[in-house]
Amino acid sequence: MKAVKRFSAALLVLCLAACTGDSAGDDGGSAAPPAAQADIDKALQTPTKLVFWTWVPDIQKEVTLFEQKYPAIDVEVVNAGQGEPQYTKLRTALKAGSGAPDVAQIEFQYIPTFSLTKSLVDLRPYGAEALKDTFVDWTWNQVTGANGEIWGYPQDTGPMGMLYRKDIFDKHGIAVPKTWDEFAAAARKLHAADPNVYLTNLASNQNGAWMGLLWQAGAKPFTNTGPESVTVSLNDDVSKKVGSYWGGLIAEGVVSADADFTDAWYQALNRGKYATWLTAAWGPVFLTGSAKSTTGKWRAAPLPQWQSGGQEVSGNWGGSTSAVITGTKNPIAAAKFAEFLNTDPESTKKLALEQFLFPATKAVLADPAFTGQKPEFYGGQAVNQEFARISDTVDKQFQWPPFLDQAVNDWDETVGKSFADKSDTSAALDEWQKRVTDYAKNQGFKVNE
Amino acid sequence: MNTHAKSGYLFVAPFLLVFAAMLVAPLAYAAYLSLFREQLIGGTVFAGFENYTRALQDDRLMDGVLRVARFFVIQVPLMLALSLASALAIDSGLLRFAKVFRLGIFIPYAVPAVVATLMWGYLYGPDFGPFAQLAGKLGLPAPPFLSDDWMLGSMANIVTWEFVGYNMIILYAALRAVPHDLYEAAAVDGAGAWRIAWSIKIPALRPALLLCLIFSVIGSFQLFAEPQLLQRLAPSVIDSGYTPNLYAYTLAFTGQEVNYAAAVSFLLGAVIVVASYTVLFVSGRRSRS
Structure with missing residues (x-):
């Protein structure tokens, strides 16, 4: 029976995954001595092959820039799956002791998980600390370990804002809510006026x-x-305040809790079931591709605030880094590649304008070529500029579990x-x-x- | 004698090698793993049967086992009855287009479980699935296929759809092996088609039915792909402990608790052995009486 075969396969995978030749690496406490410039130059001129795991579509364009600058180094781009599937493969490869990439895309929230298992290489010996000011402050904190290690270079970010349907707001006379209290009131008003519409959807998954x-x-x-x-x-x-706020609105039935990124959810966005999407800075481009029928009806605003009149704050959802993976035979070349990809002016600009990644570097966030875009989908609003501004308001201290x-x-x-x-x-x-x-x-x- | 024995071993060697490498070794390794405890902090320590005692007290595992047991009790009789009915229908020779019918019932088995589940998941969709749309046209509420109360039934439907054909083929093959003189003798004695089915065919199918039943015990207790995929559609209904296999998978790959997952897998194996043996024992006793 199929199930039997499936199970033995699962067992096999289990065993492969568990074959721990756990090497007791040195703890990340003390930084390794910095690599000498001569060594770095030599490494970048020695013919080397690097493997880079990422799920960013067409990132080959930026990789090619690196290969043109350092012709000795050949980077192979591998898409090992988006998010979880990639991490599962990465863990398996790390435990097996072979097949792991030199550089991998790691999301911010996964950095403590992978640094705990000593899967990431501290980039300080390769000049990471000098690049601190290149990146938005909070992103740098996200990649910094407890002892000051630098676990990766930020690549893209997701400061959160609110995309809203101007047409629905106008139709029902709803002002853009500035605080969560106003947001709750608007949710009740809107749903009472039109029971088929919810002010927002907080996905339960x-x-x-x-x-x-x-x-x-x-x-x-x-x-x-x-x-x-x-x-x-x-x-x-x-947490209880935020929990009972949302739990209350959902129980009241004025905010929906449909699972997101499902067919039904895409349909609902197109149909106008949700009047706002509380999303990250990558949301605008994503929505443009997913809700084509609503072109011109959306606008962007900051998240409503808990305190009125206080300093505006936001959170972050998503975004990732390029990290060097333990076990690489060419740590210098790998670190320099991760650095180039995410700091080189041409590469970072391309990432923002051609791969539509929301930038992590201060330079691109201030670049008029990026902030000046006025997409028709948002009625000509400069949404990038709005989110670039929001990026500065993201709280700097948030941490993820290991x-x-x-x-x-x-x-x-x-x-x-x-x-x-x-x-x-x-x-x-x-x-x-x-x-x-x-x-x-x-x-x-x-x-x- | 001696050379015979030697060449005998030589002939089974390829099988034994693969068997040892692909089944015995992983099982032994999993058993070994289940006796340890690897922690994120502190590394691996020998834990004896600690993982097993933890598993026996684990409510989520117990819930999962009871859930698949319930699934087994409801789904399997239904599926086997359908398989039996279609096997008898094809074998009766009275059916037109018997080959088309046989192929039609068997095709779902050729569809990978993943594809089948995705397809049914779409059909079950509460917003845009065809059932929901039909209900909407009739002014009825959409049937809540993916709700807490209906989920097990919806899943039973998918599994039945997938495996009716498979079991039917086993039963049909067994029916073909029944000597035709028995039917002729019965006909001479004045038995009609129903009587022949009841008194000759079904008793002759007993070993094949038992085989199907054992396969179904194993299949039910190891439900995995269906709940794993439906989880995405109904995350609040199917949690990671919905079926024991799903639970073991989540423990190993989400929580990195490989050792505990190995212990859970072994306990699940024990449950399956016990359940299979019970089926054999009960049916064996009945056939003797």
């Missing part, structure tokens, strides 16, 4: 958006206090489920806290609650 909203609210769900201890605070006052997959999985089954079932979000936050702390303790962490 989308931990990324939720974390971005927590980030904006100033929550500190995870703090990696030391290499072996972690502070988990998923049901504190801030076991992201588990935390997200547990969120799906507790908090996300409470949105889908319209059940008690506050209790779900407690359950999330319990599951994550249990897991962390089982994994040997010293857990502070």
